[in-house]
Amino acid sequence: MPSDPAKTLQVCNCLALRQAARHVTQFYDQCLAPTGLRTTQFSILAKLKRLGPMTINALARELVMDRTTLGRTMLPLERDGLISIEDGKADRRSKELHLTKEGADRLRAAGRLWSEAQTQFEAAFGGERAAKLRDELRALVSSDLGTWLDADKNRRPSTRAAP
Amino acid sequence: MPSDPAKTLQVCNCLALRQAARHVTQFYDQCLAPTGLRTTQFSILAKLKRLGPMTINALARELVMDRTTLGRTMLPLERDGLISIEDGKADRRSKELHLTKEGADRLRAAGRLWSEAQTQFEAAFGGERAAKLRDELRALVSSDLGTWLDADKNRRPSTRAAP
DNA sequence: TGACAATATGCGTATATGCGCGCATATTAC
């Protein structure tokens, strides 16, 4: 049933997603390049702008990123003064990420270029089509996919599995 | 026109793609983990199996990867004896990547796990739906998106731009 | 045949990604 190595690459959902992500990321990154921001960094700043100061964990969940990934990815942003890191008030273990004035300025500048990228993208691919694609991708992110083999990590809030 | 930082993250095609790619990659990677292969490595081996020995450039194009990325990503595979690197026959600048016996064995084992991942994925997301999504993602990869600002890199084969 | 453009790669640098482990603090159970 499985075998058939010939078709594997043509039907692999993961490969299709990664290839598309690489292709599109390069495009957006090139558009944002004049501001010195990558799309990942842009999305971090935008989230902070939108939701205000947040802890690493909370922001990582928002961005569908691994906690440790965000913990490192934000370092260049702090180094460049676009965000600041303060101790968590309620929980002293946590750290709050704040968008600085410089960060907001940079975000504003990048936003203009992002908008152009978005426009070009939808001119090439279709606005309706892009919207539908985003819907599917969002649904995908929300889907479970299973593999609770090792369990624990990022476990669902409730619905504990076995006794 | 652009502004509206509120909606940016909800409509960004690039962010949607990257988040979905991260989510799905983690799933497939977990499924393949028992074989010690990542999905990226799996796709490299599968391509070599399917198309036979290839140069770095050719394989990179096939996989929609950056040339330099593949150049590094393949090193662990060579180190582990899953591929071998031989000098190009016709062109001494090039290197041919070969799938070794070990590589083929590992690929076969991984293929079984990949198949399970694929099945679980489509059980959760829908087989038809997944097929449609892949079609859209492939179309996306084929689309131009413009931004030929700096030009050159990975330039289209023909249609040289300006004199 | 001798420049010269084009092509195939490598390398340095930098960010992106995520796992496992360990530490500190918080929360809950008894």
Place this chain on the structure above:
DNA sequence: GTAATATGCGCGCATATACGCATATTGTCA
């Protein structure tokens, strides 16, 4: 009120990603 457990982070390790520059060949055309 302390022990067990859960949570928030950092770090070491390893791969993934890609840009710019440097180098080695190859192909071409005057």
